[in-house]
Amino acid sequence: MSDANHNQNPVSGGTSNARPSEGRPMGRGPMGGGPMGGMHMGENAKDFKGTMKKLIDYLKPFLFSIFIVITLAIGSSVFSIAGPKILGKATTKIFEGLVGKVSGIPGAGVDFSYIENIILLLIGLYVVSALFSFTQGYIISGVAQKVSFNLRRDISEKINRLPLKYFDTKTHGEVLSRVTNDIDTVSQTLNQSMSQIITSVITIIGVLVMMFSISWLMTVAAILILPISMVLTAFVIKNSQKYFKQQQAFLGQVNGHVEEIFGGHLIMKAFNGEKRAVEAFDGLNDKLYRSAWKSQFLSGMMMPIMIFIGNLGFVLVSILGGWLAIKKTIEVGDILSFIQYVRQFTQPIAQVAQISNIIQSTAAAAERVFEFLEEDEEVSDTANPVSPQGIIGEVLFKNVHFGYRQDKIVVNNLNAVIKKQLNPLMPICLLRHCLMAMTWF
Amino acid sequence: MLLIALLSMAATVIVSFLGARVAAGLSKKLRENVFRKVVSFSSTEFEKFSTASLITRSTNDIQQIQMMMVMLLRIVFYAPILGVGGIIKVLNSDYSMGWIIVIAVGAILILVIVLFGVAIPKFKMIQKLVDQLNLVTREILSGIMVIRAFNTQKHEEKKFEKANWDLTKTNLFVTRTMSLMMPLMMLIMNAITLLIIWVGARQIDQGAMQVGNMMAFIQYAMQIIMSFLMISMVSIMLPRATVSAERIGEVLDAEISVKDLPNPQHFFSTQKGLIEFRDVSFRYPGAEEDVLSGISFSAQPGQTTAFIGSTGSGKTTLINLIPRFYDITGGQILINGIDIKKVSQHDLREKIGYVPQKAILFSGTIESNLVYGVESTTETELTKAAATAQAIDFIRSKEEGFAANISQGGANVSGGQKQRLSIGRALVKKPEIYIFDDSFSALDFKTEAALRKALREEKTDSTVLIVAQRISTIMNADQIIVLDEGKIVGKGKHHELMENCEVYQQIALSQLSREELA
Numbered sequence: 031m032s033d034a035n036h037n038q039n040p041v042s043g044g045t046s047n048a049r050p051s052e053g054r055p056m057g058r059g060p061m062g063g064g065p066m067g068g069m070h071m072g073e074n075a076k077d078f079k080g081t082m083k084k085l086i087d088y089l090k091p092f093l094f095s096i097f098i099v100i101t102l103a104i105g106s107s108v109f110s111i112a113g114p115k116i117l118g119k120a121t122t123k124i125f126e127g128l129v130g131k132v133s134g135i136p137g138a139g140v141d142f143s144y145i146e147n148i149i150l151l152l153i154g155l156y157v158v159s160a161l162f163s164f165t166q167g168y169i170i171s172g173v174a175q176k177v178s179f180n181l182r183r184d185i186s187e188k189i190n191r192l193p194l195k196y197f198d199t200k201t202h203g204e205v206l207s208r209v210t211n212d213i214d215t216v217s218q219t220l221n222q223s224m225s226q227i228i229t230s231v232i233t234i235i236g237v238l239v240m241m242f243s244i245s246w247l248m249t250v251a252a253i254l255i256l257p258i259s260m261v262l263t264a265f266v267i268k269n270s271q272k273y274f275k276q277q278q279a280f281l282g283q284v285n286g287h288v289e290e291i292f293g294g295h296l297i298m299k300a301f302n303g304e305k306r307a308v309e310a311f312d313g314l315n316d317k318l319y320r321s322a323w324k325s326q327f328l329s330g331m332m333m334p335i336m337i338f339i340g341n342l343g344f345v346l347v348s349i350l351g352g353w354l355a356i357k358k359t360i361e362v363g364d365i366l367s368f369i370q371y372v373r374q375f376t377q378p379i380a381q382v383a384q385i386s387n388i389i390q391s392t393a394a395a396a397e398r399v400f401e402f403l404e405e406d407e408e409v410s411d412t413a414n415p416v417s418p419q420g421i422i423g424e425v426l427f428k429n430v431h432f433g434y435r436q437d438k439i440v441v442n443n444l445n446a447v448i449k450k451q452l453n454p455l456m457p458i459c460l461l462r463h464c465l466m467a468m469t470w471f
Numbered sequence: 472m473l474l475i476a477l478l479s480m481a482a483t484v485i486v487s488f489l490g491a492r493v494a495a496g497l498s499k500k501l502r503e504n505v506f507r508k509v510v511s512f513s514s515t516e517f518e519k520f521s522t523a524s525l526i527t528r529s530t531n532d533i534q535q536i537q538m539m540m541v542m543l544l545r546i547v548f549y550a551p552i553l554g555v556g557g558i559i560k561v562l563n564s565d566y567s568m569g570w571i572i573v574i575a576v577g578a579i580l581i582l583v584i585v586l587f588g589v590a591i592p593k594f595k596m597i598q599k600l601v602d603q604l605n606l607v608t609r610e611i612l613s614g615i616m617v618i619r620a621f622n623t624q625k626h627e628e629k630k631f632e633k634a635n636w637d638l639t640k641t642n643l644f645v646t647r648t649m650s651l652m653m654p655l656m657m658l659i660m661n662a663i664t665l666l667i668i669w670v671g672a673r674q675i676d677q678g679a680m681q682v683g684n685m686m687a688f689i690q691y692a693m694q695i696i697m698s699f700l701m702i703s704m705v706s707i708m709l710p711r712a713t714v715s716a717e718r719i720g721e722v723l724d725a726e727i728s729v730k731d732l733p734n735p736q737h738f739f740s741t742q743k744g745l746i747e748f749r750d751v752s753f754r755y756p757g758a759e760e761d762v763l764s765g766i767s768f769s770a771q772p773g774q775t776t777a778f779i780g781s782t783g784s785g786k787t788t789l790i791n792l793i794p795r796f797y798d799i800t801g802g803q804i805l806i807n808g809i810d811i812k813k814v815s816q817h818d819l820r821e822k823i824g825y826v827p828q829k830a831i832l833f834s835g836t837i838e839s840n841l842v843y844g845v846e847s848t849t850e851t852e853l854t855k856a857a858a859t860a861q862a863i864d865f866i867r868s869k870e871e872g873f874a875a876n877i878s879q880g881g882a883n884v885s886g887g888q889k890q891r892l893s894i895g896r897a898l899v900k901k902p903e904i905y906i907f908d909d910s911f912s913a914l915d916f917k918t919e920a921a922l923r924k925a926l927r928e929e930k931t932d933s934t935v936l937i938v939a940q941r942i943s944t945i946m947n948a949d950q951i952i953v954l955d956e957g958k959i960v961g962k963g964k965h966h967e968l969m970e971n972c973e974v975y976q977q978i979a980l981s982q983l984s985r986e987e988l989a
Contacts, residue, residue, distance in 0.1 A: 106654075113661065117668065124672045125682050140676040149665050156661040160654035167650025171643060179639040182604075186631040189611055190624040197615060209608050210601055221646065284502070285530045290833055290879055292509060292522050292529075297833075300794050300825035301844035301900070302817055304510050311506050315499055323495035326541055327488050333545075334483035341476035348472075366686055 078390075081397040085216075088180060092173045096224075099166050099173075103228040106162035109155045111236035111374070115244070116155070118367030120148045125362040163229075170225050178217035181399055185209055191407045208402050215395035223388045230378035230385070237375050244364045244371075245354060251346045252372050259339040266335065270328030276321035284314045343372045483549075490544030498537035505529045505722055513729035514796040515756055520722065528722050532715035539712035546701045554698030557691045567679070568670060572692055575663045576699050582659065583703040586652055593645045600638040607634045660696060664689055728756065729798050735815040742807040744772040744822070744903035744934035746793065752801035753792060762788050763957045766802070770950070772903070775935040777945035779978060780954035786938045787828065789954070790906050793936070794823050806904070824897030826910040828938075830889040832881030837866055838873040840881075840892055844900040853899060859925040860895035861918050862888065886913045894922070898929070907937045911944055919944065942979045951975070 089096065127140035185208060197205075241249040291298055291307045298307055351365035509525055517525065561572055611618065611627050618627055671685035751766040763785045770776040778786040792799055793806075795816055804811050811819055824844070832840050841856065842848050853873065857863040865888055869875040881889045890913040897905060911919045923944070926935075939945045946965045953961035953968060953975045961972030968975040 110657070110661075117664070120668055120672075121682070121686075124668075124675055124685075128675055128682065131676075131678075140672050142672065142676075145669070145672055149669055152665055153662065156658055156665075160658040163654040163657075164651055167653070168647050171646035171650055175639050175643045175646065178642075179635055182635045183628075183632060186608070186611070186628055186635070189608075189615070190618065190628065194615065194619070197612065205612060206605055206608055210605060217642075281534075285526075286834075286879060288506065288529050289526050292517075292526050293880065294831040294833060295510075295512070295517060295522075296514070296796065296827055297825075297831045297843070298510070299513075299796065299816075300820055300823065300827075301896070302820050303843060307510055308507055312503065315502055315506075318502075319495050319499040322498070322537070323491040326495060327491035330487035330491055330541075330545055331484060334480045334487065337483070338476055338480035341479070342473070345472045345476065362682060366689075 077397065078393050081393045081400060084400050085220075085392070085396050088177050089173070092176070095169050095173050099169050099224070100228055102162045102166040102169075103225065104232055106159045106166060107229055107232040107236055109159035109162070111233065111240055111371075113152060113155060113159075114367040114370035114374075115240055116148060116152055117370075118244075118361070118363035118365075120145050120363065121366045122361040122363030123148075166225060171221055174217045174221040174224070177220065178213045181213050181216065182209055184403055185213075185399070188403055188405070188407075192405055193407070196405060205402070208399055212395040212398050216392055216399065219388050219392040219395070223385055223392060226381050226388075227385055230381045233374060233378045234382070237371050237378075241368060241371050241375075244368050245351075245360050247354065248347055248350050248360075248368055251350050252343055252368075252375065255339055255343045255346065258342075259336070262335050262339070263332065266328055266331050270325055270331075273321050273325035273328060277318065277325045280314060280318040280321055284311070284318050287311055287314055340373065344369060347372055486549070487545065490541065494537055494540035494544055497540055498533050501536065501719065502529065502533050505533065505719060508723055508725070511727055512725070513727060513798075514791070515728045516725055519725070519756075525722065528718050532718050535712050535715040536719070539709070539715075542705055546705055550698040550701040550705075554695050554702070557695040557698070561688065561691050561695070567674065568667065568688060571663065571666055571670065572695055574666075575659065575692060575696050578659050578663075579656070579696055579699050580703065582652070582655055583700075586648060590645050590648050593641055593648075596641050597638070597645065600634070600641055604631075604634045604638055607631050656700065660693065663692055663696065667692060729795050729816065731815045732813060735818070736809055736813045738807050738809060738814060738818060738822070742772075743932065745805075745807055746770040746904065746934055746936075747805040747808075748802070749805065750802040751792065751799050751804060753788065753797065753799050755797075761800070761957060763792075764801075766959060768950075768952055768959065768962060770934050770936060772934050773932045774949035775937060775945075775947075776950045776952065777937045777939060777948035778952050778954060779939055779942070779945060779975070781974075781978070783956075784954040785957040786954055787908055790908055790936055790938055793904070793906060794820050794825055822903045823906060824900045824902035824904065825906045826890075826894050826897045826908065828909045828912075830881070830886070830893035830910075830913065832877050832884070832889055832892060834879040835877055836871075836873065837869075837875050837877060837892065840877055841873075841895050841899050843896055848899055856895045856898035859898055859922075859929050860891045861914075861922045861925070862891035862895050865891075887915070887918070890914060891918075891922075903933055905933055905935045907935070907939075909938045909940060912940055916943075942982045953978075 123144055124140050131140075185205075189205070238249070241252065287307075287310060291311075298304065347368055348365070351360065351368060354360045355362055355365060506529060509529060512525075520528070558572065562569055607627075607630055611631065618624060667685065667689050671680060671688065674680040675682060675685065747769040748766050752761050752764040754761045766789065768776075778789060780786050788797075791797060792804060793811070795811060798812065806814075806819070806822065833843070838853065841853060854863065857866055857873075866872055866875070877883065877892075881892075884892070890910060894907075894910060911922065914922065937945060937948065945951055949964070951961070951963065951965060951968055952959055953972055955974050960974050961968050963971075969979065
């Protein structure tokens with residue numbers, strides 16, 4: 031093939047350089063970036079604990095940054111959680127003013143200076159919260175990128191320490207895909223999971239506290255919805271994951287077939303194998319289609335189900351809230367705040383449900399990287415190397431045995447002396463059956 | 472309220488169901504069409520696109536489009552309805568606060584445009600830097616022996632470090648820019664809520680609005696903002712899918728250079744395997760000069776015709792013209808007296824047993840590879856072909872024998888074994904014409920000699936064409952054709968050529984001594 035890349039587009043150049051099919055999801059899989067953005071479901075790591083430990087070792091130099099991130103996450107979540115509650119006060123004030131006016135109390139009306147203060151306070155709170163959450167994201171992406179930088183550097187140094195036989199059994203594509211695809215996955219998921227775990231957990235706790243402070247009865251009602259929501263999402267995730275795995279497997283097979291047929295197209299043509307290739311392809315493609323639409327449909331169900339449950343919560347909360355407001359147990363503004371809390375509540379729960387998947391794919395990608403970093407290395411140089419001074423260029427082979435692999439010895443018990451030639455251009459000729467081995471001397 | 476919520480969910484589920492089927496169905500159809508098209512490509516098209524690029528186009532690019540379709544169906548149709556619905560509601564309920572929505576949407580759009588305006592050029596740069604990093608790694612991997620021999624590991628690591636750092640730096644910039652988005656988005660949404668309350672409070676005070684209306688207004692505002700957010704996110708992703716669609720379109724629109732006639736002729740069965748070249752010339756598409764010109768010869772059934780010449784003399788090109796991997800640009804090639812352009816490619820290739828320079832096996836078993844070209848065969852014939860190809864010993868040494876697995880690309884057998892199976896595959900077919908394109912060079916001399924002897928005994932009435940590098944492979948051929956720079960410079964038997972062909976003498980003497988050649 032004359033010019034392997036002359037038709038490649040720069041946009042997809044990154045992935046196309048690595049071998050496109052290795053039975054693994056390519057790029058970000060068909061789900062990334064969708065409404066369920068970050069639905070990373072892939073293969074699991076074989077040794078989850080061990081891999082995580084190693085990954086944490088890489089995170090250790092950034093312990094201080096991570097500590098700051100946690101503090102900021104707490105700050106930003108607390109501020110944004112406090113918002114609705116304070117906002118509720120403003121709404122109540124408006125309502126009270128209105129009620130006062132309607133009842134004809136002289137001088138009554140909406141207390142604008144009070145509302146103005148609250149709004150100014152809230153603007154301050156929201157700005158600080160945004161600032162915190164940006165700083166948090168800023169630091170975390172720094173950590174994630176530097177960890178990937180270190181991983182990549184370690185891989186490049188490892189390449190130079192591996193015995194040559196390693197490269198006889200592995201294609202360049204496999205090594206390349208570790209340098210790019212796997213480390214990319216690690217850095218992306220690291221970024222996501224670190225910030226999401228912290229914020230989600232804090233948000234859930236904080237929102238719960240706030241909800242209870244408004245009305246325990248309404249909170250209980252809202253929480254009663256939770257088990258339904260959890261069971262449903264667990265059911266959807268479980269099923270869609272099954273089809274997703276199938277889809278990835280069939281995708282790998284389809285891509286493998288494509289690679290094989292395109293790579294061997296001369297043979298396929300010469301032996302009239304077109305029909306057979308197309309038939310095999312159609313079979314695989316159909317299987318892929320069946321699992322693909324099911325996987326997409328099920329993952330697409332998440333949103334409507336979550337929205338429905340959210341709506342269910344709204345209905346319950348509104349009815350209860352109205353009743354409690356009539357009984358004067360709570361204020362009108364509180365209903366507004368509470369509805370906002372319920373809305374904030376369902377989101378982190380869905381996120382927590384997905385975090386385990388994100389961590390799984392981080393581990394799976396990280397494991398491949400660590401596997402590479404832990405390959406047996408070439409025997410290091412001798413501890414006390416002889417000084418090369420005084421060497422005149424003589425090579426002596428003494429009972430040399432050599433094979434590319436342990437079970438395949440190519441050179442057996444070779445004895446030879448190669449003297450420094452008077453005429454440096456005169457080549458050394460070895461027997462023809464050693465021709466193949468010559469490059470190795 | 473409950474009923475509406477339930478209906479809304481049911482509708483969304485149906486949309487999601489249809490969307491998933493449409494998106495998956497579309498990519499299935501697309502994948503199928505692209506595959507069929509590429510299978511019908513001749514070598515010319517494969518070289519035009521490059522195999523690697525064709526693979527990416529039929530896998531990665533189609534995946535991109537499928538992703539985009541799912542998003543489009545799920546969001547793009549949903550979001551505008553949500554947004555427009557919200558706007559209608561807002562306009563109906565209260566005119567005097569509509570301007571807040573305009574501000575909100577404007578703020579969101581400005582934010583998205585500014586952020587992506589900054590980030591997208593960098594996104595493209597990231598692709599280039601990833602390529603750069605791949606390139607450096609590839610160089611290290613392919614030059615690993617040289618690096619070790621010259622002790623330049625430190626230098627290579629420095630080069631890698633630079634590419635690595637460039638990528639990290641740009642990645643950092645992009646992720647940090649993007650981490651601005653969520654906080655700012657939240658800030659805008661919160662600020663809009665505050666604005667609505669501030670303005671709403673005055674209206675309520677004037678008795679123009681009710682508290683409940685204000686709350687509803689906040690909900691609608693959020694809904695509208697969300698839908699605009701979704702649309703702007705998707706529209707950012709659109710360009711990438713467009714690029715993929717273009718690349719797939721190029722494949723589907725490609726003109727195929729080797730085609731069958733509408734009403735192809737059929738071969739007569741009187742003659743078997745007679746090949747005639749009549750003043751054949753050939754040039755690669757887009758090339759300035761002919762690679763082959765004025766080629767005329769005939770190859771007789773039952774005889775071996777060998778081709779020799781220096782690298783680039785056109786040997787492989789010449790024999791690739793016979794199975795019509797390429798179509799000639801001048802002259803005629805006849806098989807059994809019929810122009811090969813006038814018969815169907817299928818009929819033509821049925822007659823040919825082709826063994827390529829680089830052995831290619833398909834995943835499956837040893838048997839499935841050997842019987843690749845035929846409908847059915849007997850076990851004795853299979854064993855016989857394997858024996859002739861000198862493959863029977865290593866097949867027998869395997870536990871599963873003929874049922875032993877062959878992994879993709881034949882990675883689990885050695886180069887020599889691959890070549891022997893590739894020869895066996897052509898033998899099982901029992902064709903009228905054998906084409907060996909330098910197929911013996913992966914074998915050692917002893918195996919090659921045994922193979923040539925077995926072949927001589929086997930194929931008595933077939934036409935055999937051999938391209939070779941080694942003189943010893945072809946010394947005994949019935950006809951040797953010497954090629955130099957795309958032209959025939961000698962034709963005849965070994966001893967004739969030793970006397971009258973200078974090019975042949977040079978090749979022969981560079982490989983064997985005078986005594987061996989005599």
